[in-house]
Amino acid sequence: MTNEFEPKIVAFVCNWCTYAGADLTGTSRIKYSPNVKIIRFPCTGRIDFMLLLKAFSNGADGVIVSGCHPNDCHYTSGNFHARRRWITFRVLLDFMGIDINRIVFAWVSAAEGAKWAEVVNSTVNKIKELGPYENYREIINEVWEEEKWEI
Amino acid sequence: MGGRKMGNLNEIAAHLLQNDDVQLIIGYGEGSAGRVRPLFVSNKKATEKLLFDSRCTQNLASYLYKKEITCLGKPAIVANIRTLRGIIRLAAEHQLEDETIIALAVSTGDDVKELRRLEDMEQYLSEADLQLKKEDKALLDKLNAMTIADRWAFWQQEMAHCIKCYACRQACPLCYCTQCTVEINQPQWIPVASSKLGNMEWHIMRSMHLAGRCIECGQCGEACPANIPIHLLPIRLAEEIRELYGSVTGISKRESCEMSSFQPDDKEKFIT
Ligand code: SF4
Ligand code: SF4
Ligand code: FES
Numbered sequence: 572m573t574n575e576f577e578p579k580i581v582a583f584v585c586n587w588c589t590y591a592g593a594d595l596t597g598t599s600r601i602k603y604s605p606n607v608k609i610i611r612f613p614c615t616g617r618i619d620f621m622l623l624l625k626a627f628s629n630g631a632d633g634v635i636v637s638g639c640h641p642n643d644c645h646y647t648s649g650n651f652h653a654r655r656r657w658i659t660f661r662v663l664l665d666f667m668g669i670d671i672n673r674i675v676f677a678w679v680s681a682a683e684g685a686k687w688a689e690v691v692n693s694t695v696n697k698i699k700e701l702g703p704y705e706n707y708r709e710i711i712n713e714v715w716e717e718e719k720w721e722i
Numbered sequence: 723m724g725g726r727k728m729g730n731l732n733e734i735a736a737h738l739l740q741n742d743d744v745q746l747i748i749g750y751g752e753g754s755a756g757r758v759r760p761l762f763v764s765n766k767k768a769t770e771k772l773l774f775d776s777r778c779t780q781n782l783a784s785y786l787y788k789k790e791i792t793c794l795g796k797p798a799i800v801a802n803i804r805t806l807r808g809i810i811r812l813a814a815e816h817q818l819e820d821e822t823i824i825a826l827a828v829s830t831g832d833d834v835k836e837l838r839r840l841e842d843m844e845q846y847l848s849e850a851d852l853q854l855k856k857e858d859k860a861l862l863d864k865l866n867a868m869t870i871a872d873r874w875a876f877w878q879q880e881m882a883h884c885i886k887c888y889a890c891r892q893a894c895p896l897c898y899c900t901q902c903t904v905e906i907n908q909p910q911w912i913p914v915a916s917s918k919l920g921n922m923e924w925h926i927m928r929s930m931h932l933a934g935r936c937i938e939c940g941q942c943g944e945a946c947p948a949n950i951p952i953h954l955l956p957i958r959l960a961e962e963i964r965e966l967y968g969s970v971t972g973i974s975k976r977e978s979c980e981m982s983s984f985q986p987d988d989k990e991k992f993i994t
Contacts, residue, residue, distance in 0.1 A: 620930055621903070621911055624923050641986065651984040658990055659933045659981065662962045663926060663955065666865065668874025676993040690994060706874060710918035 578632040578698040580607040582691070583618045585649075588639035588680045595684030603688035604695040607635065614638065616649025620660050623674065627707050633698040635690065637677040650678075672697065673704060731800065731834045734826060735769040738798050744824055745795025748785050750778040760785065764794060774800060774828045781941040783808025783895035787817060798824040803850050804939035806843050807972030808895030811937050813840050814977045817898055840975045847973050854957070858940060862954055862961070877922070883948035884921040886914070890952050891928065893945035896935050903927060929955040934980035936960045937972035 584590050590611045596603060612618050615638030626634050636657070644650040661671045675694045679687050735747045749772045751761030758777045762785075763769055781804040785791045799805065806825060812818040825837040827846050837843045854862070865873060888904065891897040904912045904924060912927065913920035928942075936956035943953030964970060967980050 621923075621927060624926060625911075628919055628923070648984065651986060651988070652982070654988055654990060654993070655981060655984050656930075656933075657993075658966070658988070659959055659963065660930065661992065663929055663933075663959055665870065666873065666955065666958045667877050667922070667926065668870050668872070670870065678993060710878070710922065713918045 576699060576703060578606055578695060578703070579630060580633045580635060580691070580694060580698065581626040581631045582607050582609045582635035582637065583612060583615075583622060583626075584609055584635075584679075585614045585618075585638035585645070586611050587614070587645040588643060589637040589677075589687065591681035592679045592683045592687045595681065596687045597684075599684045601684060601688045603691045606695045607691050614644060614646050614649035615653035616644070616646065618653060620656065623660075627673075627704070628711055630708070630711070632701075632704045633673045633675065633694055635675045635677065635694055637679045637687075637690065640678040640680055643680060668706075670701070670704070670706070672701060731774055731826060731828065732769050732772055734834055734836055735763065735772055735798065736766050738824065739764070739766045739769065743796075744798040746791070746797040747772065747800070747826075748782050748791070748797050749800035749826070750774060750780070750782075762791070762794070772800065774834075778802060778828075779804070780944070781805050781808050781893070781895055781939045783812060784893060784897075784941075786812065786823060786895075787898050796822065796824075798826055801825040801827050801837075801843075802829075803847070803852070804937070804941065805895075806847055806850075807852075807937040807939065810840065810843055810847065810975055811896060811935065811972040811977075812898070813975040814972075815896070815935070815979070820975070844974055852938075852970070852973070854938060855940060858951075858954065858957065861951060862958065865954065865958075877925075878918065880950045880952075881921040881925060882918065883950060884916060884924070884952075885948060886916045886921065886924065887947060889945040889947060890942035893941045894932070895937070895939070895941070896932060897928075903931075925952060925955055928952075929959060932956040933959045934963050934969070934982075935971060 593609060618636055623634050638650050641650060657676055664671050677690045679690060738744045745764060747763040747769060749761050750758045751771045751773060753759035760780065760782060761771060763772060782799055783805045806827060809825060820840045821838060825843055827835040827837050835846065837846060912924050938957050938960050940953040943951050946952055963980050969980055971977065
């Protein structure tokens with residue numbers, strides 16, 4: 572048994588492209604890292620940045636966000652809206668000192684089963700290199716001053 | 723110029739009330755300890771107490787939609803540049819209709835311009851200086867030049883003082899939602915008590931909800947009892963959005979919100 576760090580990755584994907592793409596990865600019997608937990612959304616336009624924060628506050632070391640390629644969104648423009656929000660979100664996180672390398676954004680279509688495996692594997696490798704997200708864990712596990720009091 | 727009248731603040735205010743052009747004047751009055759405070763005047767006599775000087779920096783636009791104020795009737799509002807930008811942005815977001823308020827635009831001293839239409843306010847703003855305060859610009863530059871680890875340390879230390887009073891939200895002219903996500907508890911998006919994680923999540927959320935809307939007035943930071951330069955977060959996004967999409971907020975009633983629009987060929991370099 573090795574003690575190698577196994578990162579926890581949460582993937583937020585849209586139902587119509589990436590989820591179907593991930594399905595194809597499976598039916599094509601392509602092996603990929605089991606570190607990822609996939610959460611299905613109707614569209615990338617529904618993936619609120621608050622959900623990404625919740626993944627981190629629940630102990631994720633990395634996050635993947637993926638949906639249909641531009642012009643392929645099932646709802647026409649959900650991914651265009653999402654893209655603008657991601658651009659802004661990354662700027663804000665970076666300005667606050669949060670490591671944006673831990674969030675990977677991708678377009679994976681329903682036909683790109685191999686790409687999905689590649690996105691997951693490369694993300695897992697990248698997060699393994701970065702190690703556990705210590706900064707974040709520290710603030711999650713903050714000890715309350717009150718609890719430190721001795722009565 | 724159409725709709726512009728000039729004169730002394732107290733006289734104009736008294737006149738507006740007397741003519742029943744408005745029922746309320748929102749302005750500044752003498753406060754305690756040498757500071758000014760917002761003043762709400764609905765009778766002619768009390769207009770004497772209105773003042774304007776260099777201490778009157780508060781953005782008063784957030785009072786325009788608060789229920790306890792709107793029930794007092796049509797207002798005239800003493801408006802510095804920030805307040806005017808707040809008014810225009812509220813109009814752009816359909817929170818305020820044309821000709822429902824009168825702005826008493828003031829720069830310094832006695833020179834007051836009465837602006838009745840949004841168009842007049844836009845015109846006034848087109849001649850105004852919209853630069854960030856020097857201290858803010860300096861701190862912004864300093865933060866931008868830091869390493870990511872230093873920025874983390876800076877904000878963690880600052881946000882540790884946050885007591886979650888939400889004064890920053892109350893003071894912002896653009897935080898007008900009647901139910902804020904911080905008050906939703908099913909699910910509980912943000913922990914209620916002040917904690918490192920919750921404070922950070924709160925500030926990320928507030929800034930994201932103001933992205934593309936913030937008029938860079940700095941009022942949130944000024945309202946903060948813990949002196950956290952919290953205004954720099956939405957202002958940092960405003961700067962970025964200006965750079966990316968060329969949009970300035972709070973200057974035109976027809977301006978859009980960059981976060982609810984898009985271009986099919988928006989550029990980015992990070993999506994694989
Ligand atoms: S600086 Fe932006 S976020 Fe802060 S009060 Fe002004 S408009 Fe609101
Ligand atoms: S005003 Fe200051 S202390 Fe109050 S919630 Fe905002 S940042 Fe925190
Ligand atoms: S449905 Fe896939 S991104 Fe909108």
